[in-house]
Amino acid sequence: MPRKAERQDALNNNNPTATPADFIDQNKPQSSGILQRMRRSRNFGGVMDGLIILVSGLVAILLCELLLRLVPSLQLPVGEGEYVYCGVPRGRHQSHALYGYTEIPGNSYFERFSPLDPWNRVQINRDGFRDNATGTGSPVLVLGDSMVRGSLVKESETFSSLLNAWHPQLLLKNYGTGGYGQPNEIRVYEDKGHSIPHNLVVVGLSLSTDLEDNAERAVLTPSSVDITVEPAGSGTKKPSLALQAHLYLWQNSKLYNWFYSTLLRPYVGDRASRRDIGHAIELTRRLFVRLADDARANGAELLVVILPGWAELVGRDDGLQPDKQREMIKALAAATPGVYVVDPTKKLSANDPMKTYGIGDKHLSPLGHFLVAEAIDQWLVNDWSGGKGLTVGEHQFVKTAPVEPDCLKFSQVGQ
Numbered sequence: 001m002p003r004k005a006e007r008q009d010a011l012n013n014n015n016p017t018a019t020p021a022d023f024i025d026q027n028k029p030q031s032s033g034i035l036q037r038m039r040r041s042r043n044f045g046g047v048m049d050g051l052i053i054l055v056s057g058l059v060a061i062l063l064c065e066l067l068l069r070l071v072p073s074l075q076l077p078v079g080e081g082e083y084v085y086c087g088v089p090r091g092r093h094q095s096h097a098l099y100g101y102t103e104i105p106g107n108s109y110f111e112r113f114s115p116l117d118p119w120n121r122v123q124i125n126r127d128g129f130r131d132n133a134t135g136t137g138s139p140v141l142v143l144g145d146s147m148v149r150g151s152l153v154k155e156s157e158t159f160s161s162l163l164n165a166w167h168p169q170l171l172l173k174n175y176g177t178g179g180y181g182q183p184n185e186i187r188v189y190e191d192k193g194h195s196i197p198h199n200l201v202v203v204g205l206s207l208s209t210d211l212e213d214n215a216e217r218a219v220l221t222p223s224s225v226d227i228t229v230e231p232a233g234s235g236t237k238k239p240s241l242a243l244q245a246h247l248y249l250w251q252n253s254k255l256y257n258w259f260y261s262t263l264l265r266p267y268v269g270d271r272a273s274r275r276d277i278g279h280a281i282e283l284t285r286r287l288f289v290r291l292a293d294d295a296r297a298n299g300a301e302l303l304v305v306i307l308p309g310w311a312e313l314v315g316r317d318d319g320l321q322p323d324k325q326r327e328m329i330k331a332l333a334a335a336t337p338g339v340y341v342v343d344p345t346k347k348l349s350a351n352d353p354m355k356t357y358g359i360g361d362k363h364l365s366p367l368g369h370f371l372v373a374e375a376i377d378q379w380l381v382n383d384w385s386g387g388k389g390l391t392v393g394e395h396q397f398v399k400t401a402p403v404e405p406d407c408l409k410f411s412q413v414g415q
Helices: 004-012 033-070 159-166 180-193 208-218 243-250 254-268 277-295 322-335 346-350 364-383 406-414
Strands: 082-083 093-094 098-103 108-112 118-123 138-144 170-174 200-206 218-220 223-229 301-307 337-340
Touching: 004 098, 098 277, 108 406, 118 243, 159 364, 170 243, 170 346, 170 364, 180 200, 180 208, 180 223, 180 277, 208 277, 223 277, 277 301, 277 322, 301 322, 301 364, 322 337, 346 364
Parallel strands: 138 170, 138 200, 200 301, 301 337
Antiparallel strands: 082 108, 093 098, 108 118, 218 223
């Protein structure tokens, strides 16, 4: 009897002498051409499923990218600019031994910070700052970052220029520079303050950026704070491939801006400012204590102007806890003679953020600067001890004509 028939006979008759080997492969299906074609069909179907998932993901990414570009209110600020230079320098900044960097003295150019926002003329003075105010009024030193500089408006539309126009008795000198934090501003003030007679210093506190900038450029000591600002470009090295990829995506993808700022930045950003907010706020508090002491040594008072970020006013959490920052600076002012606070947030929040900030970029717009100027003006007239003789006026916001980036007409374009 064939071996196969023996195994079948043992199974049918419950043969007690049958061994396990007799039943191996007993019911195993035998391969056939049809089964092989079925397996190939399943493998092909798996590949197709993978391709469908991949294509669907790419389409979803493209749709999200398109949506963000078509609806600017959904975008996150990126802080990238576009420039048309009208002179030999083809860059904006130079290193500085004390401040870290300034803009290039004498530089002339047009700038805009997104295709949806206007062009503006920029003329840099001999000290490396965007301030060309003239007058015989009592000097007021103004410190800050790009919000104070007016990196979305004409120079004549900055809150410092508006206050100069409203009060010729004063001459606000604007040392605002994009990217500055309190360490840079203190270095500027300690260099300039002793040589310019003044009795008031105005400094902007940008709630959306200063904590991070400060954590990069200052460190706490047991009883004070040390400033560690170094000249820009010192110790630089070639960026890694990962950093190059990040910069490319940051500059070219609105979706990546959102993904990085919302999901990645809390983990790869500065630890001191985002993972230990108490440390970052204490560091910033001590920097303001130092600035207040420096102002007092020059016989001047200090006014801190709180500048909220766009994210806060549209209800987005940027991780820097602006309410705690406000509590800190207001407590400092309450406990320190000669230190005052103006918070124009209510004025700004009463208006559409798409009008008080840029459309694509999120610096203060001309209307935003106007509202900040009004808040400072009320303090100058009503609360400042040095404001005697200043009068309250009715101020009307006037939208100015757009500027075209034409270097041949640079001198004809108003500030």
